[in-house]
Amino acid sequence: MDKIHDIVIIGAGAAGLTAGIYACRANMDTILLEKFVPGGQAALTAFVENYPGFPDGISGFELMDSMRKQATAFGLEIKTGEVKKIDKQDNFFCIGTTTCKLNTRTIIVSTGVHPRALNVPGEKELFGKGVSTCATCDGSFYRDMDVAVIGGGDSALDEGIFLTRFASKVHIIHRRDKFRALHTYVKKAQENPKIEFHLNSIVASINGKNTVESITLKNVTTGEESNLPVAGVFMYIGLVPNTKIFKGFLELSDGGFIKVNENLQTSVPGVFAAGDVRETPLRQNITAASDGAVAAYSAGRFLEKIE
Numbered sequence: 001m002d003k004i005h006d007i008v009i010i011g012a013g014a015a016g017l018t019a020g021i022y023a024c025r026a027n028m029d030t031i032l033l034e035k036f037v038p039g040g041q042a043a044l045t046a047f048v049e050n051y052p053g054f055p056d057g058i059s060g061f062e063l064m065d066s067m068r069k070q071a072t073a074f075g076l077e078i079k080t081g082e083v084k085k086i087d088k089q090d091n092f093f094c095i096g097t098t099t100c101k102l103n104t105r106t107i108i109v110s111t112g113v114h115p116r117a118l119n120v121p122g123e124k125e126l127f128g129k130g131v132s133t134c135a136t137c138d139g140s141f142y143r144d145m146d147v148a149v150i151g152g153g154d155s156a157l158d159e160g161i162f163l164t165r166f167a168s169k170v171h172i173i174h175r176r177d178k179f180r181a182l183h184t185y186v187k188k189a190q191e192n193p194k195i196e197f198h199l200n201s202i203v204a205s206i207n208g209k210n211t212v213e214s215i216t217l218k219n220v221t222t223g224e225e226s227n228l229p230v231a232g233v234f235m236y237i238g239l240v241p242n243t244k245i246f247k248g249f250l251e252l253s254d255g256g257f258i259k260v261n262e263n264l265q266t267s268v269p270g271v272f273a274a275g276d277v278r279e280t281p282l283r284q285n286i287t288a289a290s291d292g293a294v295a296a297y298s299a300g301r302f303l304e305k306i307e
């Protein structure tokens with residue numbers, strides 16, 4: 001029979017790489033599987049200003065490359081492969097990927113999320129060049145500029161209010177005439193003189209050559225189109241967790257996020273979840289890294305018990 005590893009980590013973002021650092025440093029036989037290249041979402045972020053320890057900020061790529069180097073220096077083996085299937089055997093799991101099969105006693109799921117897309121012209125082309133899904137991360141780049149926030153839920157309004165710290169004007173675009181967000185967020189936004197609402201409106205296109213210059217709005221009741229000059233577009237129409245392969249295997253929330261206890265154990269003993277993919281109030285690099293540490297520690301305690 002093939003070797004059974006102590007831990008297989010799925011996904012090499014801040015959560016997975018930190019889990020790798022902690023697991024390997026604790027001498028556990030650990031493999032990390034990543035479908036693209038190590039680094040996760042943060043590696044695609046131009047500049048990270050809020051990760052502790054970097055007073056002048058750091059490029060997302062550099063931060064994640066350092067995490068990868070630190071993990072591999074402790075002995076983490078990173079394999080390329082997309083996990084497609086997990087089978088539970090008597091006392092281990094069999095993981096099937098596009099490139100290999102692995103057996104393991106424990107799993108740390110750190111597959112992250114992807115933002116729900118608007119699917120309008122210009123969105124893909126201008127992503128990272130004015131189109132963003134993270135005001136906490138990118139908001140300060142828009143000092144004294146006009147920006148648009150798309151969405152009507154808590155995140156859209158909360159992040160819209162946050163953006164008024166930098167932007168000269170925040171246009172909140174919502175397709176309905178009422179918000180889904182909590183009344184307190186709506187009230188706070190309504191009272192903020194920097195916020196302008198565009199209700200019953202959808203974004204028909206995002207326009208600009210190399211950076212965002214404007215958006216085309218369509219009023220859903222009148223059908224009328226208008227051009228709104230903005231330098232940034234922040235989209236909050238939902239996050240889609242990368243949990244398709246775990247449906248029916250792990251307990252998920254209504255939104256598809258993995259449910260965990262305080263030790264980050266999922267509904268299946270021996271399987272832990274860390275970072276953006278789990279149910280959590282804040283999705284950032286620091287929280288993902290923290291989860292990675294807790295998940296590796298919990299996996300170690302689990303292994304001690306079964307041995």
Ligand SMILES: Cc1cc2nc3c(=O)[nH]c(=O)nc-3n(C[C@H](O)[C@H](O)[C@H](O)COP(=O)(O)OP(=O)(O)OC[C@H]3O[C@@H](n4cnc5c(N)ncnc54)[C@H](O)[C@@H]3O)c2cc1C
Binds near residue numbers: 014035037
């Ligand atoms: C534009 C943008 C800017 C941001 N800026 C900041 C910032 O400035 N500061 C901050 O703290 N946070 C920022 N964030 C948020 C931060 O990037 C995330 O919180 C963080 O990346 C979460 O890490 P994670 O490890 O949970 O998931 P991810 O980084 O999403 O990593 C998940 C990894 O899993 C892999 N994967 C998925 N499915 C599979 C599979 N089936 N098999 C194998 N591999 C798989 C993916 O390829 C990916 O590499 C930003 C996010 C975005 C989108």
